[in-house]
Amino acid sequence: MANEKKMVEAITSRDEDFAQWYTDIVKKADLIDYSSVKGCMIIRPYGYAIWENIQKILDTRFKETGHENVYMPMFIPESLLQKEKEHVEGFAPEVAWVTMGGSERLSERLCVRPTSETLFCEHYKNIIRSYRDLPKLYNQWCSVVRWEKTTRPFLRSREFLWQEGHTMHATAEDAEAETLRMLNVYGDFFEKDLGMPVLRGQKTDKEKFAGAKATYTVEALMHDGKALQGGTSHNFGDGFCRAFDIQYLDKDNTLKYCHQTSWGVSTRIIGGIIMTHGDDRGLVLPPAVAPIQVIIVPVQQHKEGVLEAAEALRVRLSSVCRVKVDDSDNSPGWKFAEHEMRGVPVRIELGPRDIASNSCVLVRRDNLEKQFLSLDGIEETVKEQLALVTTSLYEKALANRAARTYTATTLDELISIANEKSGYIRAMWCGKLECELKLKEEADVSSRCIPFGDTEEISDKCVCCGRPAKKLVYWGKAY
């Protein structure tokens, strides 16, 4: 990379132009490149390594909760997509259609999967016979395609990578428990691994997944006050199972429909990480998913013993973290800026004087403060510092969310907050679609979720129509 030195000054200021700042980071931190296919991105090694770390952590959690991975075809015949009415209405407008195989026109169009409920249902119908076959807990890692008009790297692209869990259960209760279990797997991952506080809650009918009975969501708030749907978990009840005739013979010798869930997160998470933690120096990565957790920068590396000491330190630290030495011929100052831009959580500087005094300088990416530390027990020190980075990122993001959470009891109040501020607006809602549409129309906000954790009744009236209201909704603008 020495030949294409990227100047840190070239990043737009975050508060000046958040959108441009975001675009600068995804390009300059080498996360993505654009391709000649509009709306499809190339995920470069540094960006893909983040995704691999996300996959490893989540895949382990999925397997711990009894799920197995499978792979379904990427194509869905048009007739199969159409089997569940609401589902096809939700997805048909935004799918890519394969109409030719080689030089022959296909007798039936195939859509490139935008999601795979229909494929899983077709398979489950083949393999589920009795209560002994339940539950079925499958997941797949794959790419999906949705033909979006406006696209942005990671946040909204025509093709993206994700995982989709699809499960079948004997009872409605089991399906509901699974839906919430996986929502909490997501929530814990966001909060504990990514340092991103999330609201856990339910989507309104308008915002729920096409064909679902209930959609639950984890919603994160970005630095600029816009919300990002981080992951969703859907309870389908027996709707698809009736459409696909998926029944099992229960212990009482009667046929019953299965109850179904699905849940997914995508490479969108990477966009969320950038917009939650990043700053004017560039990316800030939570250690759990950082490709490099610790970068060792030798100082006066031409002096005898410096590179050797750096390498010895790398070997020691490699048992506790993902660590590299930057022994390129760039200056230390240049290296500092480079690794700050790439969001490496911890930097260790090591020069002749440090070596002589058995110490090093450690700088955390989240606060950039210099700490002078002994090399004795450095493994434990680094583990602690990495954990502190995650906690500190979480607390900063939580403070941002607290500062950007408003409450409105009247429509005028909500509109004025929506116009003047950026963040969540807590307000009561009667449950009517017309009020939801009116808030979109007049305040340009959508319902983000009905949170599980916040049940305080701000008022007993809908913020929009004044009718009796029991539901507290978080409203906001979203990515």
Add this chain to the structure above:
Amino acid sequence: MANEKKMVEAITSRDEDFAQWYTDIVKKADLIDYSSVKGCMIIRPYGYAIWENIQKILDTRFKETGHENVYMPMFIPESLLQKEKEHVEGFAPEVAWVTMGGSERLSERLCVRPTSETLFCEHYKNIIRSYRDLPKLYNQWCSVVRWEKTTRPFLRSREFLWQEGHTMHATAEDAEAETLRMLNVYGDFFEKDLGMPVLRGQKTDKEKFAGAKATYTVEALMHDGKALQGGTSHNFGDGFCRAFDIQYLDKDNTLKYCHQTSWGVSTRIIGGIIMTHGDDRGLVLPPAVAPIQVIIVPVQQHKEGVLEAAEALRVRLSSVCRVKVDDSDNSPGWKFAEHEMRGVPVRIELGPRDIASNSCVLVRRDNLEKQFLSLDGIEETVKEQLALVTTSLYEKALANRAARTYTATTLDELISIANEKSGYIRAMWCGKLECELKLKEEADVSSRCIPFGDTEEISDKCVCCGRPAKKLVYWGKAY
């Protein structure tokens, strides 16, 4: 699964009808299911777990040899696919075309990637500037689509999973070294991990990859004597780089074209494992990729202490292998047959008498012999037995190949071997395409490879035309 007991007798005999035997195994061992998309398969949990193990081993080797993972779009615009002439001629007849996005006709057709050389070249052109940027060593794990007319699970399907490495180098020598390095990574994986002996060699011009200067291959011989191309590694020279104008500024301050390679293996490997090691009882899995390496079957499990002892043994063994206890309510005999069908490499039987004598019965899947072993040091014993399974599988397959390798010096001889036997036919070749076509026409064999390891000159004349010949070719029928 208790409700859909699969009878072992239902597997067709391998020697009676090899094709049907294969189909029985992929279905009855729960590796795949068919989908409503012709030629696309569903890879079920047990089959997918094999692929995950293949991925883990190879991905580690790729990273150890300096490669990084990326993700490219799944679509290739028609104009991009056409940039390299031989390449498009090779692939255009068998690609799936996306022509509609939502309800709109696309201005340019997009093909679903059959392979990604063109996408990588487009990206490399963007990011390679100088000799300092080289080599670039990228790989991706993804699915690809080739619109095949005749399909078989794992062996030939319209969509399959694979990895494709794509690298750029400063010199022709570096590219050639990479091509061979990765071929040997594949070769070692087949031989040491999968117990599958392979020929390493070069493809003839007729059989090489569309657009490549040279294609190297690892060829395995199946139990029935047909060959399977296990993995290929291509040296493109600077052909694509000239078509895409990928140049770098060298140390001598002149612009030079890069030299390119690509290499890949796919889920086809699973078909190869089945057809190399499987037998009339079902699948036989090499331990390195077996989802379950050791199955513990409790005998008289209703008796006090049996299930507890089985669980204690599982815990002990879990530090050295992937191990499970089958405590279902099926009979031990039924369980034996079930796990034999699923190819579990080692079975341990544990009943009250074994427990009383601190011993167990161990049966290896490859030879089905009963061994009575002490539980003292059972971890080491199991590790040794698993290693012996791999060695034994390798030796059996090697013996099969040796028994099925023939030599021909005349066309008549070659034709009569091809008609009467099934296996490799070693024969000299003049290098002319017409002779290769004639052998296909008259003996229905294709050139499998010009092996690196076998350079003995059988004769100095081409087996087909009698002209002078220097090249020894292995001919055969192939999957």
